[in-house]
Amino acid sequence: MLGNFSVGDYFKPEAIEWAWEFLTGVLAIPSDRLWATVYIDDDDADDLWKARGVPPERILRYTAEQGNWWGPPGDSGPCGPSSEMHYDWGETAGCEPCRVGDCHPDVGCGRFLEIWNLVFMTYDQAEDGTRTPLPAANIDTGAGLERLASVLQQAESVYETDELRTVVQASEDVSGRTYDPQENPEVARALRSMTEHARAFAFLVNDGVLPSNEGRGYVLRRVLRRAIYFGHRIGIREPFFERVVDAAIDASTNANADLDEQREFIRRIASVEEARFQATLQRGLELLDEVLLREHESKRVPGRDMFALYDTHGLPPELTREVAAFQGYEVDEAGFEAEMEAQRERSRGEERFGNADDDRAQRYAALGLESEFLGYEAVETTSTVTYLWSGERQAERLEAGAEGELVLLATSFYPEGGGQVGDQGEVVTPGGRFAVTDTHRFADAIVHVGRVTEGAVATGEPAEARVDPRFRTGSARNHTATHLLHAALRQVLGTHVRQAGSYVGPDRLRFDYTHPESPKPEQLREIQRLVNEKVRQDIPRETLVMPYEEAMERGAIAFFEDRYSADVRVVEYCESRAPGHHHTSECYSRELCGGTHLHSTGQVGVLQIVSDSSIGAGLRRIEALTGAEAEHYVEERLEVLSALSQRFKVPPMQVLQRVETLEEQLATERRRAEEAATRATAGAAEELADRAEAIDGAHLLVARVTVGSADALRPMVDRLRSKLGSAFITLGAEVDGRPVFIAAATDDLVERGLRADEIVRAAAQLTGGGGGGRPQLAQAGGRDVSRLDEALEAARSAVRGQLGTRREPM
Numbered sequence: 001m002l003g004n005f006s007v008g009d010y011f012k013p014e015a016i017e018w019a020w021e022f023l024t025g026v027l028a029i030p031s032d033r034l035w036a037t038v039y040i041d042d043d044d045a046d047d048l049w050k051a052r053g054v055p056p057e058r059i060l061r062y063t064a065e066q067g068n069w070w071g072p073p074g075d076s077g078p079c080g081p082s083s084e085m086h087y088d089w090g091e092t093a094g095c096e097p098c099r100v101g102d103c104h105p106d107v108g109c110g111r112f113l114e115i116w117n118l119v120f121m122t123y124d125q126a127e128d129g130t131r132t133p134l135p136a137a138n139i140d141t142g143a144g145l146e147r148l149a150s151v152l153q154q155a156e157s158v159y160e161t162d163e164l165r166t167v168v169q170a171s172e173d174v175s176g177r178t179y180d181p182q183e184n185p186e187v188a189r190a191l192r193s194m195t196e197h198a199r200a201f202a203f204l205v206n207d208g209v210l211p212s213n214e215g216r217g218y219v220l221r222r223v224l225r226r227a228i229y230f231g232h233r234i235g236i237r238e239p240f241f242e243r244v245v246d247a248a249i250d251a252s253t254n255a256n257a258d259l260d261e262q263r264e265f266i267r268r269i270a271s272v273e274e275a276r277f278q279a280t281l282q283r284g285l286e287l288l289d290e291v292l293l294r295e296h297e298s299k300r301v302p303g304r305d306m307f308a309l310y311d312t313h314g315l316p317p318e319l320t321r322e323v324a325a326f327q328g329y330e331v332d333e334a335g336f337e338a339e340m341e342a343q344r345e346r347s348r349g350e351e352r353f354g355n356a357d358d359d360r361a362q363r364y365a366a367l368g369l370e371s372e373f374l375g376y377e378a379v380e381t382t383s384t385v386t387y388l389w390s391g392e393r394q395a396e397r398l399e400a401g402a403e404g405e406l407v408l409l410a411t412s413f414y415p416e417g418g419g420q421v422g423d424q425g426e427v428v429t430p431g432g433r434f435a436v437t438d439t440h441r442f443a444d445a446i447v448h449v450g451r452v453t454e455g456a457v458a459t460g461e462p463a464e465a466r467v468d469p470r471f472r473t474g475s476a477r478n479h480t481a482t483h484l485l486h487a488a489l490r491q492v493l494g495t496h497v498r499q500a501g502s503y504v505g506p507d508r509l510r511f512d513y514t515h516p517e518s519p520k521p522e523q524l525r526e527i528q529r530l531v532n533e534k535v536r537q538d539i540p541r542e543t544l545v546m547p548y549e550e551a552m553e554r555g556a557i558a559f560f561e562d563r564y565s566a567d568v569r570v571v572e573y574c575e576s577r578a579p580g581h582h583h584t585s586e587c588y589s590r591e592l593c594g595g596t597h598l599h600s601t602g603q604v605g606v607l608q609i610v611s612d613s614s615i616g617a618g619l620r621r622i623e624a625l626t627g628a629e630a631e632h633y634v635e636e637r638l639e640v641l642s643a644l645s646q647r648f649k650v651p652p653m654q655v656l657q658r659v660e661t662l663e664e665q666l667a668t669e670r671r672r673a674e675e676a677a678t679r680a681t682a683g684a685a686e687e688l689a690d691r692a693e694a695i696d697g698a699h700l701l702v703a704r705v706t707v708g709s710a711d712a713l714r715p716m717v718d719r720l721r722s723k724l725g726s727a728f729i730t731l732g733a734e735v736d737g738r739p740v741f742i743a744a745a746t747d748d749l750v751e752r753g754l755r756a757d758e759i760v761r762a763a764a765q766l767t768g769g770g771g772g773g774r775p776q777l778a779q780a781g782g783r784d785v786s787r788l789d790e791a792l793e794a795a796r797s798a799v800r801g802q803l804g805t806r807r808e809p810m
Helices: 012-026 043-052 145-153 165-175 185-206 215-233 241-252 257-261 263-294 303-311 317-326 333-348 359-367 469-493 521-537 548-553 627-648 652-689 710-724 747-751 756-766 785-803
Strands: 002-007 034-039 059-062 077-088 112-125 131-143 380-390 393-395 397-399 403-408 425-429 432-442 445-458 462-467 499-504 509-514 541-547 567-574 587-592 607-616 619-626 693-695 698-704 727-735 738-745 770-773 777-781
Touching: 012 043, 012 077, 012 112, 012 131, 034 043, 043 059, 043 077, 077 131, 112 145, 165 185, 165 241, 185 215, 185 241, 185 257, 185 263, 215 241, 215 263, 215 317, 241 257, 241 263, 257 263, 263 303, 263 317, 263 359, 263 393, 303 317, 303 333, 359 432, 359 445, 380 397, 380 445, 425 445, 462 469, 469 499, 469 509, 469 521, 469 567, 469 587, 469 607, 469 619, 521 607, 541 548, 548 567, 607 627, 619 627, 627 652, 652 698, 652 710, 698 710, 698 785, 710 727, 710 738, 710 777, 727 756, 727 785, 738 747, 738 756, 738 785, 756 770, 756 777, 756 785
Parallel strands: 034 059, 698 727
Antiparallel strands: 002 131, 034 077, 077 112, 112 131, 380 393, 380 403, 380 462, 397 445, 403 445, 425 432, 425 462, 432 445, 499 509, 509 619, 541 567, 567 587, 607 619, 693 698, 727 738, 738 777, 770 777
């Protein structure tokens, strides 16, 4: 679809004139083949088409129900009448009524082809149906590129144009059937579906969409499944979709070169997805045939059967509907929806998914790549490069400077998960070095994100995966500290505390938890004391793999947003294993966790809580540092405390008291300064009031004053208004090298047309500034202080002009 828009620029006359000029002039379509349709009440469009030379008998008026009104897109919004151009293939192309002269575009028999559409966006429709004119009328032009091609090539349909005919040919080749809409319309329909869906699949994957069960990924999956279903219906039993997709890429690569660059990736996704679906399609269709045979009298597919075909056998409900409709059956939609709702209810009580699919996850899942994680045992691993990705493309080789993603057959790099950040380090191959800045897991692949810093890396090369040991140790230290912190929170605040999120990096940790109120300072101190007590006990870590149910029975804590497999990894820190602590079998911390940890709590060094804050109703966030970072944090604050102690000449423990004393003294001095400023303002106001001039029953005062800040102008104006009565006041001052203004008008003068906002804005503009406010009071600022006096005189003249020039004695 081609399209262009105009918002408030041109409207019906130009749109219709240019459409006609393009179709008959540029494309040289014979004018006697073109028909126009307009909205039933659109006299303007009717007249404009006539002015272009379209005979009245080829201009038809249609209602909104016939398609000549667009919008609104929802319950409300822009809308308006539309007008179309239709190409007439001639009487022999239509059905029988067309051949006797009683035919028009709305008959829908194939004789007419809409090739141009103009929407005259004129109104804004409210939810109650009322329409008001838009501030600026718009034009929305649509044109069918492939339809125009079929007209220019005199092809009977878009599938017989030079672009799509080669793809149809590929569909014929894989099926062994011939495209002939007249002789075998059902075969032709299947071949068209295979063709169109293969092309759509190629473009969607090229744009980054990958098969999934949600959103646009599910749309892509349905596209492929529909094409395979139609292939199955005309007898194709072997994989074929990849070949048709390849032909679709060939047909479009001249206009979309990136399709050819992504050819192998698109083909692989098509092949993998088709293989997955073919495995279920045959069995699902056989079972559906049994249902249709059983229900041959009712001609209705029960909802429970439709659900079972989908839930148990993987047959998509849209295909069940398609097959049923083709054979003249209805489907029990209400029953199917009831079964689906029952399933959703069951799912709500099951495990929640923690990580939503994203495009990369879908891509790696579709590719079927796998990586073995060996990082629990070592930070260095010998492996092989299996996949490279750069920008938006799969690559076989990345040169120096290139950024991208690298997958290894096995790796020691920990992928981001469980709150812990992905490892950093480098991957070294015989030909180059790849600096890893982040690591993720997508499906079964561990993906190293980074940049080639030396030479080049290529798929198939042997590689050394080398995790930065300081980075790993920092992350492990903070992860172990997070477990200790979680346990301390539960011990001090209560067992209602649950993890609600976390960040575990080499530099710091953040732990989100459930708690209804802010912990008291003494509680935070106790939490920190407990953690550091367990650190000093140097409790050894124990890592166990066991069934999920057994871990729960042992009291392990699970993060509610994570999804766990049948066997889980349990990380324990039990005092009974600590040196000299054999008096208890209890574990201070026992959690399900896939992250990396220290061998013992003593390696944490020390934990320092930095902050605790609210992040939502019943949710709090605690942030902390460990090891050298915690020490540095404390040292910095001790240095500040020491400096303040020396500055105030008091012991460190008396610094707070000294600061409180200074604050009291400062507050006293501020009160004195404010009182002095008030007295000065009063005196200045008395002096200024004497300079006011009386004009036509009102007072006018325009003056330059000296103030310390722009805020001082407001109380001065307030005092002047209370003293002068009916008055217009404009004051200007220089503050920090810039002009500032304030203007005030009493209500009676506002009623006479004087506005403080207009006067002060005009004055400020003379100094290169602006401002505004209300008619009664407004402030403004400028840039050029040299024009301050000129601006005030301009304000005086403007007010005089509006009040009158007759002055009265004071």
